[in-house]
Amino acid sequence: MVTQLPSSTSKGIIYPESDGQPMADNTKQFELIVLIKKNLDLLFANDANVFVAGDLLWYPVEGDNTNRRAPDVMVIFGRPKGDRGSYKQWEEGNIPPQVVFEILSPSNTVKEMIVKYKFYEQYGVEEYYLYDPDKYELSGWLRSHDQLAEISQMTGWVSPRLGIRFELSDGELQIYRPDGQPFLTYLELAQQIEQTQLELAQERQRTEQERQRAEQAQSQLEALRTLLQAKGINPDEL
Incomplete structure (x- = not known):
């Protein structure tokens, strides 16, 4: 995460906009985070009240600047798009992120992931998705009352909130839009646009x-007609 100047409230409590941790530990993790974030941006581009963020600190409780997490990707329905230094829930209609994604890296510990799970469960996340790109393991949890219950079968699972479908093809994570089109990398999107422009030009x-x-x-x-008329022939009578 890029370090930014801390922000503060009228009460004088500082809510830092950086936790000092890198966004990703390696290229594989980074590419997956960007893939999910940017494709969700595209999916909800025409909905002004869906906010998608990547690696943004989320503070759920006013007055507590140590209780925070920065999901790799989070989606909040009911909040407007726009730039934020952090997501202070009490300034956002007290709406928590409904969907969060985490991409595991080698530095993540079991203890750390348990703490994240408990945090997301406690503060109202409805859907939590966790992918390990090294082990090709995809896990998911769906809120049931006050708990996040594990989704028994993630292959073919469709997110209730997002409408996207998860698949594991040859071990690799594949995500599909509600219209059946796959999530594409920036390069694939650029190539698709270039091909479309070429076809339009043709x-x-x-x-x-x-x-x-x-x-x-x-x-x-x-x-x-002119030639026939010059010869005295009416072309309409032919």
């Missing part, structure tokens, strides 16, 4: 060629 070229051929045929027809 279609415009074909349309222009058809227009030119039609104009040429019309010109030839008019020339023939």
Whole structure:
């Protein structure tokens, strides 16, 4: 996480906007975090009241600046998009993140992940997804009353909140949009846009060629009519 200047409230309590920890420990973890975050941005681009954040500190309790977590990705329904230095829940209509994602790295300990799980359970997360890219293990929990209950089968699971589907293909995590399209990397999205632009350009070229051929045929027809009329022949009577 990029270190930023701390913020404060009118009560003088400072809520730091950085925990001093890196966003990711390696390229694999970083790429997965970016993949999920950016594709969720695209998925909810037209909904002004869905806020998606990556590696943003979440403070659930006003007055307590030590009780905090920075999920790799979190999604909050009912809050507007926009820049934030941290997510202070009491300033956000007291709405907690409904969905959080964590991507394991080699430095994560079992104790650390248990603490995160308990935090998410205590403070109202509805869906919690955890993926280990080294072991190709995907786990998920869904809120049932006051607890996060483990989802027994994650392959083919569809998020109730997000509508996205999880699959494990050859051990690799694959996520699909509600329309069935897969989550794409930035490079894949750029290549897709480039291909679409190429196809549009080719279609415009074909349309222009058809227009030119039609104009040429019309010109030839008019020339023939003129020639027939010059010979005293009415082309409409032929």
